Amino acid sequence: MHKKLYSEETLTANLSALSVDAQKRAEKDAAKKTAKAAAAEQREAERKAEAVVLIKRVERNKRKYVTVVSGLEEHGLELKKIAKELGKKFATGSSVTKTAAGGEEITVQGDVSDDLYDWLQEKYPEIPEDNLDMKDEVKKKGP
Numbered sequence: 001m002h003k004k005l006y007s008e009e010t011l012t013a014n015l016s017a018l019s020v021d022a023q024k025r026a027e028k029d030a031a032k033k034t035a036k037a038a039a040a041e042q043r044e045a046e047r048k049a050e051a052v053v054l055i056k057r058v059e060r061n062k063r064k065y066v067t068v069v070s071g072l073e074e075h076g077l078e079l080k081k082i083a084k085e086l087g088k089k090f091a092t093g094s095s096v097t098k099t100a101a102g103g104e105e106i107t108v109q110g111d112v113s114d115d116l117y118d119w120l121q122e123k124y125p126e127i128p129e130d131n132l133d134m135k136d137e138v139k140k141k142g143p
Contacts, residue, residue, distance in 0.1 A: 048075055053120065053127055057113045058137045067113045069120075070105035075127055079104055086112075089119065 051074030058066050072079060079096045083106045087094040094108040108116065113134055121129060 050131075051075060052131050052133050054133050054135060055113050055116055055120075056135045056137050057111055065111040067108040067111065067116060068105050069108070069116065070099065070103065071131075072106065072127075073104055075124070077124065079106055082106060083108075085123075086116070086119075090115065 051071055053069065053071040053075070056068045056070075058068055060066055072082060083094045083096050086092075086106065086108050090108065090110065090112045092109040092112065094106060096104055097107050099105055117132060117134055120127060120132060
C-alpha cells in the first residue's frame, strides 16, 4: 500500500497535476486583478471628467477682491506648485488654504479671475473646458 501511494510515479503525477491547478489559479487571479485595475482606472477617469474647477471672485472690502480656485486637486494637480506659478504669473500673493469641507483651495490676491480662466485652459489642457466654472461672490451689505 505504501509503495502504491508514495511511489515516484504517483508522486510526480500528483505534483504535475498540482502545478497545472496552481497555474490555472494564477491565471484566474491575474485576470481578476487586470479586470479590477481596469475598473478602477475607468472610475478614476469618470471622477476626473465630473470634477468641476470653480474660480470665484470674492469681494474683501469696498473695491478689493481675492480670487479663489477650488477643485484642482481632483485632477491630480499639485496645488502648492500651481499657487507659486500663479503668484509669479500675476505678480500677486497666492496661497493654498484649507476649506471647511476638508478640501484645499488656492487663494490669489486681486481680481484675476478672467486671466486665470484663460491661463488654466492654456496650461492644463487635461481639464475639460466644460469643467471650468466662474462665479462672483459679493458680500451682502448689513442694515
